Amino acid sequence: MARMLMKGNYAAxxxxxxxxxxxxxxxxxTPASEVAESAAALFPKLGRTFVQAESEVSAINMVYGAAxxxxxxxxxxxxxxxxxxMEGISYCAGAALPxxxxxxxxxxxxxxxxxxxxxxxxxxxxxxxHGNYRNIVLAPNCCQxxxxxxxLAFELADKYRTPVFVLTDGVIGQMMESVTIPEPVKExxxxxxxxxxxxxxxxxxxxxxxxxxxxxxxWNMELLxxxxxxxxxxxxxxxxxxxxxEIVVIGYGSVSRVLRTAVDNARANGVKLGLxxxxxxxxxxxKEIAALPARGVKHILTVELxxxxxxxxxxxxxxxxxxxxxxxRLGGNVPSAxxxxxxxxxxxxxxx
Amino acid sequence: MKKTVLRKPKGFIxxxxxxxxxxxxxxxxxxxxxxxILHKLIAEALEDLDLVDETILISPVGCSVFAYYxxxxxxxxAAHGRAPAVATAASRANPDKVVISYQGDGDLAAIGxxxxxxxxxxxxxxxxxxVNNAIYGMTGGQMAPTTLEGQVTTTTPYGRNVDxxxxxxxxxxxxxxxxxxTYVERVSLHDAPHIRKARNAVRKALQNAKERKGFQFIxxxxxxxxxxxxxxxxxxxxxxxxxxxxxxxxxxxDKGEDAKITKRPVPVMEPAAVWEKLGISAEKDVDxxxxxxxxxxxKMSIRVAGFGGQGIMVTGQALASVALEYGYNxxxxxxxxxEMRGGTANCSVNIQDGTIGAAEAVKPSMLLAMNxxxxxxxxxxxxxxxxxxxxxxxIDIKPERTDIKVFAVPITGIADDELGNIRVQSLVNIGAYxxxxxxxxxxxxxxxxxxxxxxxxxxxxxxxxxxVKAGFNYVKDNF
Ligand SMILES: Cc1ncc(C[n+]2csc(CCOP(=O)(O)OP(=O)(O)O)c2C)c(N)n1
Ligand code: SF4
Ligand SMILES: [Mg+2]
Numbered sequence: 143m144a145r146m147l148m149k150g151n152y153a154a155x156x157x158x159x160x161x162x163x164x165x166x167x168x169x170x171x172t173p174a175s176e177v178a179e180s181a182a183a184l185f186p187k188l189g190r191t192f193v194q195a196e197s198e199v200s201a202i203n204m205v206y207g208a209a210x211x212x213x214x215x216x217x218x219x220x221x222x223x224x225x226x227x228m229e230g231i232s233y234c235a236g237a238a239l240p241x242x243x244x245x246x247x248x249x250x251x252x253x254x255x256x257x258x259x260x261x262x263x264x265x266x267x268x269x270x271x272h273g274n275y276r277n278i279v280l281a282p283n284c285c286q287x288x289x290x291x292x293x294l295a296f297e298l299a300d301k302y303r304t305p306v307f308v309l310t311d312g313v314i315g316q317m318m319e320s321v322t323i324p325e326p327v328k329e330x331x332x333x334x335x336x337x338x339x340x341x342x343x344x345x346x347x348x349x350x351x352x353x354x355x356x357x358x359x360x361w362n363m364e365l366l367x368x369x370x371x372x373x374x375x376x377x378x379x380x381x382x383x384x385x386x387x388e389i390v391v392i393g394y395g396s397v398s399r400v401l402r403t404a405v406d407n408a409r410a411n412g413v414k415l416g417l418x419x420x421x422x423x424x425x426x427x428x429k430e431i432a433a434l435p436a437r438g439v440k441h442i443l444t445v446e447l448x449x450x451x452x453x454x455x456x457x458x459x460x461x462x463x464x465x466x467x468x469x470x471r472l473g474g475n476v477p478s479a480x481x482x483x484x485x486x487x488x489x490x491x492x493x494x
Numbered sequence: 495m496k497k498t499v500l501r502k503p504k505g506f507i508x509x510x511x512x513x514x515x516x517x518x519x520x521x522x523x524x525x526x527x528x529x530x531i532l533h534k535l536i537a538e539a540l541e542d543l544d545l546v547d548e549t550i551l552i553s554p555v556g557c558s559v560f561a562y563y564x565x566x567x568x569x570x571x572a573a574h575g576r577a578p579a580v581a582t583a584a585s586r587a588n589p590d591k592v593v594i595s596y597q598g599d600g601d602l603a604a605i606g607x608x609x610x611x612x613x614x615x616x617x618x619x620x621x622x623x624x625v626n627n628a629i630y631g632m633t634g635g636q637m638a639p640t641t642l643e644g645q646v647t648t649t650t651p652y653g654r655n656v657d658x659x660x661x662x663x664x665x666x667x668x669x670x671x672x673x674x675x676t677y678v679e680r681v682s683l684h685d686a687p688h689i690r691k692a693r694n695a696v697r698k699a700l701q702n703a704k705e706r707k708g709f710q711f712i713x714x715x716x717x718x719x720x721x722x723x724x725x726x727x728x729x730x731x732x733x734x735x736x737x738x739x740x741x742x743x744x745x746x747x748d749k750g751e752d753a754k755i756t757k758r759p760v761p762v763m764e765p766a767a768v769w770e771k772l773g774i775s776a777e778k779d780v781d782x783x784x785x786x787x788x789x790x791x792x793k794m795s796i797r798v799a800g801f802g803g804q805g806i807m808v809t810g811q812a813l814a815s816v817a818l819e820y821g822y823n824x825x826x827x828x829x830x831x832x833e834m835r836g837g838t839a840n841c842s843v844n845i846q847d848g849t850i851g852a853a854e855a856v857k858p859s860m861l862l863a864m865n866x867x868x869x870x871x872x873x874x875x876x877x878x879x880x881x882x883x884x885x886x887x888x889i890d891i892k893p894e895r896t897d898i899k900v901f902a903v904p905i906t907g908i909a910d911d912e913l914g915n916i917r918v919q920s921l922v923n924i925g926a927y928x929x930x931x932x933x934x935x936x937x938x939x940x941x942x943x944x945x946x947x948x949x950x951x952x953x954x955x956x957x958x959x960x961x962v963k964a965g966f967n968y969v970k971d972n973f
Contacts, residue, residue, distance in 0.1 A: 144769075145779045147815050147824065159768065164761045165586065187771045189759035191586045195579070196612035203576035203609075207552075207583025210570055215583070233573050284825075284850075317853050318811060318826040320818045323774055326765040338568035338584065340591035342547040347512060347562055349571040354514050396853070403851030478856045 144323040150288040150314040151176035153321045154218070154244050157292030159184055160326045163214040163242070165191040167204035169223060172256040173312035174246035177218030198223035202230030202243075209239035210348035212337030214296050214330065218244035220312075221254060224262055224270075231305050232271030235365070236350030238336070240299030242292065243277075244308045246315035247447075249474045257474015258312035258396060263451035266307050267423045274362050276369045278306040278376065279423040281394040285319035291421075293324060298376065300331045302368055309423065311447060313396035313476065378421035379430055383409060387416025389490055390434060391482065392456055392466065393445040394420050401445060404482035415486065423452070428459035435463045441490050442466040445482060505537030505546055506564050513563040522560055526726025528627060528683045528716025529558050535689070535696045536594070536623065537565065543700055549592040550584050552577040554606075556598030557631040557718075567594075575606025578613035581620045589758035592703040593620045600630045603639040603663045610669070614709050617674030619756035621703040621710040623696070624665060628737065629721040639663040642736055647721075662740060666713050670746035676708040676754075678747035682715035684733035688743075707753040715741055781821035782938045790859075790879065791931035792846070797855040797872055798923075799840035800864025800885070804906075805920035809862065810841035812924050815946055816934050817845040827853040838867055845933070860931075862923060864905065866891060883926055885919075901930055901973060908964050918961035925965025930973075936966050 148156070154177055158166070166181035178194065185192040191208075195201035201217045208215035219227065224245050234241050247262045249255040269275050278298050280291040288310065295306040338346045352358035380398075383405050384390070391401045398419040408415035418434070420427050434442065444453040444466045456466045469485045471477045502508070510518045523530045540546045546566055553561040555574035562569035568591075572580040581595040595613075602610050602624050613620065629647055630636040636649040640662050644653040654662075666680045677699060681692035692714060699710035715737050717729035724732060762771055769776060794817075798810045807828060814824040822845045829840040842855035861876045863869040863884040873893055876882055881899045887906035903926050909919045928934035940959045947955060 144774050144776070145818065147811070147818055147826070156772075159772070162763060164763075165583065167583065184772060186759075188762045188768060190761045191758075193582065193586070193616075196608050200576065200579040200609055200612065203573055203579035204583040206572070206576075207570065207580035208587050210580070211550075211584050211587030213583075213587050229573055230576070237571075313827065313853060316828060318814060318824075319850075320814075320824055322779075323769075326763075326768040328765055330763075338550055338570060340548060340550040340568040340584075340588050340593075345547075345566065345568050347569045347571075349512075349562065349569070351559070351571055357514070399850070400852040402849065406851065476854065478854075479852055480856070 146321055146323065147318050148285060148321050149176055149316055149318050150282070150285045150310065151246060151316065152180040153285045153288035154292040154308060155180040155184055156321065156323050157289035158216045158242065158296070159188060160324050161214060161293040161296035162327045162330045163190070163216050163296060165208040165213050165215040166217065167193050167195050167201040167208065167215065168217045168219065169195050169198045169201050171220045171223045173248055173258070173315050174218050174220040174223070174244065176315070177244050177246065198226035199230065202227040205241045206230055206234050206237070206239060209234060209241045210237065210338055212333040212339065214300070216242040216244065218246070220246045220248045221250045221262055224265065228265065228271035231277065232273050232275060233350050234305045235275035235277070236273060237348050238303040239305070239348065240303050241305050242295045242299055242308065243305060244292065245310070247309065247311040249472070255474050256312065258447060258476060259472065259474065260311055260395060260397070260447040261451065262309065263423065263446070263448055266309050275365060276424050278302065278304060278372060278425075279309050280306065280378075281309050281421055281423050282314060283310070283395050283398045283419070284314065285317065285321045288314060289321050290324065302372055303336070304368065310395045373425040376422060377425045377427045377430070379427040380419040380421055382417040382419070384416035384418065386414055387439060388414040389441045389443070389486060390416045390418050390439050391443050391445055392418045392420070392431070394423060394452065396476065397445050397447060400477055400479055401482060403479040407479055408483050408486065413486070426455045426459070428455065431456055431459040432461065435460070440464070443486060443489065444468050445477065446470045447472065447476065503534065503537040503541045505540030505566060507566045510563045513560070521564060523557065524720045526717055526719040526729055527557070528714065528718070529625060531683045531689060532623060532625060532692070532714050532716065533561065533564055535693045538693070539697045539700045540567070543697065543704060545592050545700060545704060548704070549594060550588060551594045551596060552581045552584065554597040554601040555632070556601045558596055558598060558625065559632065561596050575601050575604070576609055577601065578606065578609040578618070578620070578622070582613055582616070582618050585619050586758060589619070589706070589756065592700060595620055595622045597622065597624055598631065599624070599626045599628065599638040599640040603665055607639070610665075614669045614675050614711065615672050617676070617708045617754070619703070619706050619708055621699045622712070624711065624713045625716045626665070626713055626741065627716045627718040627721065628662070629718050631718045631721045635721040635723070642740060664741060666711070666746045669711055674709055675711055675747050676749045677702055678711045679745045680713040680715070680741060680743050682733055682738065682743055683717065684715065684730040702753065706756040708756055782819050782935070784820050785932055785935055787932050791933060794843070794845040794860060794931070794933075795855040795858050796843040796845070796860045796862060797840060797858040797875070798843065798862040798864070799838065799868035799872055802839045804864045805917065806839040806864065807841055809920040809923045810843045812920055812946060813843050813845065813927060816924065816939055816942060819938065819942060820933070822846060823848065823850050825850045825853045838865075840868065862927070863889065864919070865889065869893065881930065883930065901926065901969060903965065903968055905965070908968060909961060912964055913957060913961055915957060918958055921958045921961035922965035925962040925967070926969045928962070929966045929969035936962055
């Protein structure tokens with residue numbers, strides 16, 4: 143009975159619980175509230191900490207405190223709340239603290255609306271807060287992945303001592319699918335070399351200050367090296383019908399599912415359409431995208447629920463060899479598979 | 495003759511190793527600064543109460559940002575104003591430790607005003623030392639929320655004007671309005687007798703913290719000769735003459751023996767216990783054997799639509815839940831966007847083997863329309879050759895499409911008239927769906943009902959079972 147029908151937002155919390163996350167600090171916001179609600183439901187059953195913080199600012203600073211105390215800790219939010227967390231995430235990155243942040247993206251800017259968008263891409267994938275730092279960003283596209291990648295997020299966070307985002311949108315957060323709950327982790331990593339426990343042996347210091355200029359330059363270089371190792375080792379992506387693809391659509395999260403249907407429809411009409419889906423957004427699968435033209439791909443269409451945030455990374459990777467076109471919907475609207483194939487016909491004149 | 499040996503209290507680190515530069519034996523504070531005095535009172539108390547190895551101290555942003563240079567405790571440096579949030583988490587993670595939040599007035603009463611208020615209101619098991627020096631020392635003497643009326647600072651060059659800048663905030667008075675705090679006192683460091691009183695307050699707060707007695711708050715009127723642009727002696731006089739009248743010293747809250755002892759649960763981590771507590775059984779999921787399903791019903795993309803309150807979402811979820819038990823991949827997506835308004839609701843369900851693509855049933859292979867607006871809205875979207883199941887009790891028009899299979903079933907009528915409970919419409923739907931597609935067996939659905947409607951009374955479960963049968967039989971008998 144490890145198989146259950148549940149929302150993506152719930153699945154993330156099950157993943158966290160199985161990963162040995164012992165504390166959840168959050169503040170409600172649609173469409174991410176169920177992340178907090180499910181933590182409020184599950185964590186007390188496990189004697190673990192759930193606190194509804196007074197704001198996202200507080201929540202992320204509680205995360206900083208818990209991570210510095212050696213806990214696996216998580217928070218969740220959406221657009222406006224993620225914006226508020228940025229200073230605290232920068233502190234976590236600066237103090238090299240592992241934590242997991244689930245972002246169920248909604249429409250912006252401002253209060254925007256509660257429909258699905260992917261407009262937090264830039265603030266989440268590029269760092270977002272002040273200073274030279276990056277977050278590892280995982281982009282699940284189904285409820286099982288919400289569970290599995292949240293679990294993975296904790297592993298990566300500890301492996302690199304860095305904040306990790308699980309980035310998705312309201313569609314994946316609020317839809318239900320069958321989720322098989324993975325087995326709980328048996329062992330948690332030893333953090334006694336940096337965590338503060340308030341014991342004689344662990345009089346550690348959690349800190350992001352380097353007053354001396356040379357010291358701070360050194361620390362930034364250390365972080366940079368860490369990000370390079372992450373880029374070397376942790377890239378994840380998925381390909382669908384790519385072997386003979388001449389046209390490729392690129393999209394992540396809920397969009398990638400619509401693209402998959404579009405690929406099926408196009409293939410039924412004999413069009414050699416393939417799907418390339420980044421799973422990690424940082425590290426971005428740039429090398430793999432750069433290799434597409436040499437694999438016979440003639441056209442690339444990036445599809446986003448934002449006005450062209452990820453496409454910048456796609457085009458940076460392609461470095462002008464060919465240029466990705468862009469199609470997007472906004473404000474909570476989601477493209478249909480037909481919209482995608484229509485756009486492909488319009489651009490490349492090959493699809494019925 | 496009694497000999498006094500002057501030595502550093504053990505609460506301080508012997509050599510300030512975290513402090514950059516050569517001067518590892520002295521603090522960074524200005525001469526005559528109150529921070530130094532308060533540090534010493536805390537360090538002595540930590541030693542005397544045997545807490546040096548039991549304490550976590552949070553340094554704020556402000557002149558005491560480097561408090562961690564000095565205290566021989568576990569140390570955090572927190573973002574501006576957020577020390578109470580960091581302390582909250584450190585305390586929850588280490589419930590048997592003493593957690594100190596050390597903060598200035600800008601940090602605590604301005605940018606972190608809500609953080610301290612809420613931590614106090616939660617009764618977090620922490621000791622807060624609040625340095626009220628009526629100024630932003632670190633950033634060069636700007637106005638603090640505690641700056642006095644008329645006081646000149648770099649951002650109140652004509653003196654604090656209460657009409658535009660507000661009044662000095664009295665944190666002890668504010669926090670003692672809350673129910674949770676255990677101990678709230680204001681002390682001053684302007685002369686030896688008052689320092690002795692401050693010493694006692696610091697000790698009491700830390701003793702309480704050691705006994706896990708919840709939220710302790712000590713406000714300390716403290717000098718900032720540099721920010722005030724006065725020499726240390728004049729600074730002490732200024733506290734006495736200007737600050738004391740506005741900030742009365744004394745105990746604002748002391749629960750004494752009534753203080754609650756903070757208790758925190760021990761996390762369950764052992765894998766088998768985790769699953770057990772969450773009701774996840776380790777037994778393998780066994781699928782129901784599938785019946786004969788016609789090819790056209792093997793890959794279902796279903797739109798369920800109707801009024802809010804007709805059990806639209808429940809119908810969709812029940813379809814997905816039951817299909818799951820036959821080992822299908824399933825998805826359920828509630829409607830987004832404008833359709834949510836105006837009382838209509840719809841959801842999309844996919845049931846198939848293999849990976850499900852788009853979750854929204856834009857071109858459904860089956861439409862389940864529970865009211866007329868839904869039929870009008872979605873009839874055109876049904877895939878050619880697809881299926882329409884509609885609620886003929888409420889829909890008085892005939893569908894226009896001739897290229898789809900149509901099943902008119904009086905869903906509401908069966909639920910309301912035949913079974914006497916309009917709330918079982920979803921189950922009538924499931925029964926009708928089972929009959930049309932052959933995907934579910936009625937017995938299987940009935941076996942699942944207790945799981946689908948966990949915690950419901952047996953009578954309701956029985957009624958639901960009847961509803962499934964009624965929907966099924968209607969389709970079997972009429973089509
Ligand atoms: C988010 C943020 N805003 C502003 C600052 C700049 N800043 C540093 S210390 C400080 C004021 C501190 O004053 P107070 O808390 O009274 O401490 P004091 O130096 O007087 O002890 C400010 C505004 C900062 N570090 N971070
Ligand atoms: S500026 Fe004021 S508060 Fe800061 S160290 Fe100097 S005297 Fe103390
Ligand atoms: Mg101050």
